[in-house]
Structure formats: structure tokens, C-alpha cells
Amino acid sequence: MKNNQKYLGIFASVVVFALSGCRFRREISVSLPAESEEQIQAESNTNIEKEDDRNYLESVKLKRNDNTDLNQFAQLLLGVPTIEEAEQYKPKHFLGDYYYEKDGTVAIYNKDFAISYSDENDGMASSYNRLINPISEGTSLRGMYPKEELDSCSKEQAIQACEKYAKLCGYEGAEVSSYAITLDAVEKINEIMPVGAPGEGYEIITRGQVQQLRDEGKDSEADALEEKMDSGAERNLPWTKEYEAIILIYHLKLNDVLVDSRNQQLEIVYVPYKNKIAVLSATIPYEPEKISEKHELISKEKAMSQAVQVLGTDVKIVTLSLVYVMEYDENGDENAVPAWKINYTANNTDGFMQIASSKLIYIDAVSGFQITN
Numbered sequence: 001m002k003n004n005q006k007y008l009g010i011f012a013s014v015v016v017f018a019l020s021g022c023r024f025r026r027e028i029s030v031s032l033p034a035e036s037e038e039q040i041q042a043e044s045n046t047n048i049e050k051e052d053d054r055n056y057l058e059s060v061k062l063k064r065n066d067n068t069d070l071n072q073f074a075q076l077l078l079g080v081p082t083i084e085e086a087e088q089y090k091p092k093h094f095l096g097d098y099y100y101e102k103d104g105t106v107a108i109y110n111k112d113f114a115i116s117y118s119d120e121n122d123g124m125a126s127s128y129n130r131l132i133n134p135i136s137e138g139t140s141l142r143g144m145y146p147k148e149e150l151d152s153c154s155k156e157q158a159i160q161a162c163e164k165y166a167k168l169c170g171y172e173g174a175e176v177s178s179y180a181i182t183l184d185a186v187e188k189i190n191e192i193m194p195v196g197a198p199g200e201g202y203e204i205i206t207r208g209q210v211q212q213l214r215d216e217g218k219d220s221e222a223d224a225l226e227e228k229m230d231s232g233a234e235r236n237l238p239w240t241k242e243y244e245a246i247i248l249i250y251h252l253k254l255n256d257v258l259v260d261s262r263n264q265q266l267e268i269v270y271v272p273y274k275n276k277i278a279v280l281s282a283t284i285p286y287e288p289e290k291i292s293e294k295h296e297l298i299s300k301e302k303a304m305s306q307a308v309q310v311l312g313t314d315v316k317i318v319t320l321s322l323v324y325v326m327e328y329d330e331n332g333d334e335n336a337v338p339a340w341k342i343n344y345t346a347n348n349t350d351g352f353m354q355i356a357s358s359k360l361i362y363i364d365a366v367s368g369f370q371i372t373n
Helices: 005-011 034-038 071-080 087-091 122-133 157-161 163-169 182-190 207-215 219-225 300-311 353-357
Strands: 020-024 049-051 054-064 099-102 105-110 114-119 175-181 243-250 266-271 276-283 286-296 313-330 335-346 358-363 370-372
Touching: 005 020, 049 219, 054 313, 071 099, 071 105, 071 114, 087 099, 114 122, 122 266, 157 163, 157 175, 157 243, 163 266, 163 276, 175 182, 207 219, 286 335, 300 313, 300 335, 300 358, 300 370
Parallel strands: none
Antiparallel strands: 020 370, 049 054, 054 286, 054 335, 099 105, 105 114, 114 276, 175 243, 243 266, 266 276, 313 335, 335 358, 358 370
């Protein structure tokens, strides 16, 4: 299934966005190379409580806290005053209680865990969805987009333009990271995988259209039409300045520690030239339900040692920070557990290979085992 289906398929399974919590059961036994330690630019973590020169932090059992204003959802994403008036934009084939298609855009609300929006006009959602998906598993977005802002739009301006969407999704006051989709960045990405730019002449095809054909018994026509969905990026149109954009990723905090998980984040692609968003994907925020006793954390040096054991010594560790990640317990409940987030690159890489080699690894800050997605 093509890339923009991650925003539609989110309502089929929460697994798409969840961290599985699978771990490699390895003991920490490798010494950290001196040169690797010198390469660390450890981020400040004033949120760690000190006790007897040791670090402690709680794990947290979570529950969804959905305070979504459905009228505001209708106003911001569909341009109508109330959710009742949005009924006119539901396709004939039922695709969900709150699934809407209007003028080339798709807006979806799922009361259990998610909000999404995509603008298919000019093939925008198709192109940007390709660009915000990591090139390979574990690839860092910062490696793909080293700049935080565009010549035409600062990080602060982008955040201000999207403030109303952050409030709608429950991420007001969250910590925001920005990634500038510049022409230079896209050019390097195109050396690895071709991604065409948005542009005029794109035929918009929606799930509603496809399902309507199936309801009429026209499966072959539906299959042919479905093949054309999400094909804007495949037209290989050249990129121009007007389609430069900024990716904004919002993360909330627990115990003043960042929750670094796709299972609790808001992601927006803002296109300054158009002064509009092309893609929005948000999970409904969690709130603490039960806080465990404090756990003693392994040191960052031990975390780096484990990373070296998993990755080998031919890597350069760039940054290290303490975060929460999401894991399922034996009862299927979601918990936020402390982890060391390590950004690293492979040594002796340059050019576009630096993009693919800039990656992340997470080490459980209590057990010392690797956490894998």
C-alpha cells in the first residue's frame, strides 16, 4: 500500500504507530571507546532526580485523554461551523463516523486515538508523505533535513501558523522540532529515491470513489482507480522554491521528560508559499493513569557501551538524551518507560550516504537492553 495510506490506515490498527518494546537480551560488557565518548554532545537533562549520585525515574501507565472539540475540528479542517454540517462531506460508502472528503482534502477523526488530514490537491500529500517517511528503518529526520527553517519562513513563523492545529490536537505547549524541506535536501534525497514535486494536473482519487465503485460491483474499475491513488510523487515533476516546506513534530512531556514516540506525537507539513498545511497526523495524547516506583537508571556511558555492542565500533555517536518511549505490558496496556535516545552516524560516509547513515537507537534506561520498533 502506498505511503499516504499510513494516514488512512492508522484507523485500521494502532500497531502502525506503536513501539513494540521488543528487546535484545544482551548484557552490558563492552567498554566504550575513548574516541566515541569524546564525540558525545550530551543534551542537558535537568529533569533527572539525583539520589546518592544515582539517577532515578518512574515508568508511567497511560490512558488516552481525548478532549477533541469536534466543532473546532470541522471549522479548521473542513471550513464549516459545526460537526453536524460536516455530514455533507461524508462519502456514500461508510468509511467511519468521522471520515470526510472535501475539495481534494481528507479529514479523519477517530475518537479512540487519532486525527489526520491530507491535502491531495496538486499531489501535495503524495509528495510530502514520501519525504517525511525515513529512507530506511531508523533513519534520522535530522540527517535528511539538517536545517530548521527556510529562507522564506522561520521555525517560529511556522509554529505560529500551525498553532491552531496544535491546540485542536491537544499539543498546545508541546516541544516542537522543525525540519526544513529545502531544495538542497530534496536533491540529495532524490539521489537515493525519486520523489516528484507537487504540481498542476494531478488527478485526485479518494477512497470514497474507489469504495463506491466496489459497492456498484465494478471491482476491476475500482482496482484500476486505486492504482492511481497517491501517485503525485511518481510524476517526477521538478521541485521549485514554492513547494519548500517545514515539517513540525510536536512531543509532549511526562515528569518534564520528552515522550519520544510516534504513538504520542503530532506531525504537520506546512507549506509557507501556499500558507497551508499539506499533511497532519496526530495521536490523541495520553495522561498518566498510574505511576510506578522510581527505577534506578543506567548511566549514559553504559547506554553508549550497549549501543556500541549492538552497532559495532565503526560509528560516531552524535547526541544522547533521556526520553520516554512507549511500550506495551503483558496486559496490552501502554506504558511510558525511560530510555536513552542515541543519534549516531556511520564513520567514513559523505555526500548523500550521510543521510541514510544518520540513525537512532534506543536503549532501555533501566534494563540496558535495546528497544526496537
